[in-house]
Amino acid sequence: MSQNKVMILLEKHEQIAPEAIKMLEKKDYDLFFPSDIDNVLDDPSTKDCDAILVRGATVDESFFDRMPNLKIVARCGVGTDNIAITKASNRNIYVCNVPSGNFVSVAEHVLGLMISLSRHTIKTNKALQEGNFEARNVYEGVELSGKTIGIIGLGQIGQLIAKKCIYGLNMNVLAYDPYVHQSYEQVTVVDSVDSIFDKADYITLHLPYKPALHHFVDERLLKKMKKNAYIINCARGGLIDDTALAKAVKSGDIAGAGVDVFEQEPPSKDYVLLGIENIIVTPHTAASTKESLSRMSVGSARNIIQFLNGKEPENAVNKHLISYYM
DSSP, X not given: XXXXXXXXXXXXXXXXXXXXXXXXXXXXXEEXXXXXXGGGGGSGXXXXXXXXXXXXXXXXXXXXXXXXXXXXXXXXXXXXXTBOHHHXXXXXXXXXXXXXXXXXXXXXXXXXXXXXXXXXXXXXXHHHHTTOGGGGGTOOOOOOTTOEEEEEOOSHHHHHXXXXXXXXXXXXXXXXXXXXXXXXXXXXXXXXXXXHHHHOSEEEEOOOOOGGGTTSBOHHHHHHSOTTOEEEEOSOTTSBOHHHHHHHHHTTSSSEEEEOOXXXXXXXXXXXXXXXXXXXXXXXXXXXXXXXXXXXXXXXXXXXXXXHTTSOXXXXXXXXXXXXXX
């Protein structure tokens, strides 16, 4: 048995790409797949784990209190809000992510929602399934060509969406990012979020979630949108006040929305955004493609291997907060 033990912490139905497992097995690590993640810390096999590879499961403070050998938590994904980073940092435990793993898949999902909303795809599909071919005379779509998309957050995903909208869809692009102050190519960078909400026909969010950004998009901003405008959130739940969003769509103040993320997941059956005709909801699947899962799985495995080989992991989000030295 290897001296290094890695816990693969997966919720029900979650998977890790086989190529990532093979990478870890090739290093002769002892891989531990807990079957009961709700009570995983009660399993004696947990205590001697050196690393955790995790997707959506919560790694809270109790993991760091009860796993004395733990040295690194590698998130198979971009966001790390399911990990108690402050506690990890206080214990000098690295927390890593895979920032470039899912940006293609998320960008494509955003465009898919935009097109589906603009062409009433969900509604016309339902109508035809019910035998109503005359729906073709009821639902009039709009072209994306010539319209303006407002991108809030110009990281990898935001930049890729901009390129696809400019060169693939002939759209105008406005962007707001507090860390980007200069326009480039055909992207016009504005100096306020209000400018995006005043002018854009489509708005897409690409921000991390943190308490300071809770309900970043509130009733005030929604009221600034055009009545024929749409908003997309494939970033993080909590960035939009969903109650205010539901109200805006129901009242016709905005045309609709595409939402992939929610404040509580899974959302309850009576969640405020469900059952509204002009809101398309998807169950946090923007990054769920075969290619994205492979890149994220391999990237998280690589972070663990780098660390256990005595190197600093390339994607440690908290390396500036800890004092661990190899």
